[in-house]
Each structure stands twice: as C-alpha cells, then as structure tokens.
Amino acid sequence: MAKDPTHTTSTSTERLPQGCRIAVVASTYHGELVDTMKGSARAVLEAAGLDRDDWLEVAVPGAYELPLVARRLALRDDVDAVLCFGLVLRGDTDHDRYISTTVATRLMDAAFEADTPILFGVLTPNNVGQARRRARTEADGGLDKGREVARAAIGVLAALERARTIGRGDKRSGSSKKSGGSKK
Ligand SMILES: Nc1c(NC[C@H](O)[C@H](O)[C@H](O)CO)[nH]c(=O)[nH]c1=O
Numbered sequence: 001m002a003k004d005p006t007h008t009t010s011t012s013t014e015r016l017p018q019g020c021r022i023a024v025v026a027s028t029y030h031g032e033l034v035d036t037m038k039g040s041a042r043a044v045l046e047a048a049g050l051d052r053d054d055w056l057e058v059a060v061p062g063a064y065e066l067p068l069v070a071r072r073l074a075l076r077d078d079v080d081a082v083l084c085f086g087l088v089l090r091g092d093t094d095h096d097r098y099i100s101t102t103v104a105t106r107l108m109d110a111a112f113e114a115d116t117p118i119l120f121g122v123l124t125p126n127n128v129g130q131a132r133r134r135a136r137t138e139a140d141g142g143l144d145k146g147r148e149v150a151r152a153a154i155g156v157l158a159a160l161e162r163a164r165t166i167g168r169g170d171k172r173s174g175s176s177k178k179s180g181g182s183k184k
C-alpha cells in the first residue's frame with residue numbers, strides 16, 4: 001500500500017528507560033481490531049526494552065469507559081504512561097460523536113491531572129474498511145495505529161525526561177523556579 005503522508009509514523013529507535021511501566025486500557029467493543037492495535041503496541045514496546053511484567057492491562061466494555069480507568073491508572077505512582085485503545089464507529093446518529101469527543105477530551109484532562117502521558121489509540125472511522133486499514137499492522141498492509149501509539153509513548157517519555165533535565169547543572173541551576181514542578 002502506498003504511504004499516505006498524513007499517516008506517516010515516526011521510525012524512532014529510542015529505547016524505554018529501564019523499569020518503565022506501561023498501563024493499557026482497551027475496550028472489548030470492536031475487540032478484534034482493538035486487539036490488533038494493542039498487540040502491535042506491545043511488540044514495539046517489548047522490542048524497546050519493556051519487561052513483560054511491566055505491561056499492565058485492563059479491559060473496559062466500550063470506549064466511553066476508557067477515561068475513568070485511564071485516569072485511575074495514570075494517578076498511580078508506579079505507572080509511567082497509559083495507552084488507550086478503542087474504536088468508535090460512525091453510526092446513523094450523533095451518538096458516536098458524543099462518545100469520541102468526550103473520550104478524547106477526558107483522556108487529555110486525565111493526563112494533565114495525573115501529569116502522566118495518556119496515549120490516544122482510539123480510532124473514529126466512518127466505516128469498517130477505514131477501521132481495518134488503520135488498525136492492521138504494516139505487515140498486514142495496514143497503517144498500524146498500535147505501533148504509532150507505542151512509538152509516541154516512547155517519544156513523549158523521552159521528551160518529558162528531557163524537559164525535566166535540560167539545562168540542569170548550568171550556571172542558572174539552583175536559582176528560583178519559574179513554574180510548578182512535576183511528580184516525576
Ligand atoms: N458504539 C460504540 C460504543 N458504544 C458503547 C459505549 O462505549 C459505552 O460502552 C456505552 O455507551 C455504555 O456506557 N463503544 C465503542 O467503543 N465503540 C463504538 O462504536
């Protein structure tokens with residue numbers, strides 16, 4: 001399949017810091033494609049050094065249930081990032097848009113509240129064909145959303161670490177803080 005520039009994923013080869021713990025919330029609604037994304041994400045993270053025991057997985061009934069459980073996991077001190085997987089398919093009414101808009105907003109709210117990255121692996125396709133194309137792995141001819149989410153988790157954790165340490169130890173270290181600190 002030709003690569004669509006709007007669906008290009010980073011090819012980051014960064015590794016996860018040792019001891020990193022990743023929590024995963026995945027809906028059982030449209031479970032087959034959700035599981036495909038989850039499996040791809042897990043493979044990427046384990047290849048990046050994630051210990052099998054540091055993948056903590058929780059199932060929820062539908063995408064609408066993702067934010068509350070993701071928030072609970074993100075608030076734990078021993079969880080470094082939360083990956084959320086779901087698939088909200090366009091229906092005949094506005095129902096799907098209420099779900100997807102609320103989920104996207106609430107997941108970011110929870111990330112801010114917990115000061116922990118929460119990754120958005122929730123597809124919102126217009127039809128099953130679009131869903132399959134996005135969920136399937138590259139090896140299976142798809143756009144591999146699960147891989148993208150895993151790579152984004154690695155990338156944002158590295159960025160947060162850099163944001164925590166950059167400029168430390170230079171001539172201004174020890175001066176007063178300009179802004180509030182972080183839990184990590
Ligand atoms: N239609 C989809 C749903 N609907 C179920 C809701 O997510 C929720 O479980 C229910 O409203 C009870 O609170 N869920 C999906 O994940 N995807 C859909 O397409």
Ligand SMILES: CC(=O)[C@@H](O)COP(=O)(O)O
Binds near residue numbers: 094095096
């Ligand atoms: C998004 C849904 O839950 C879905 O089942 C609702 O579909 P519809 O908009 O056709 O009622």
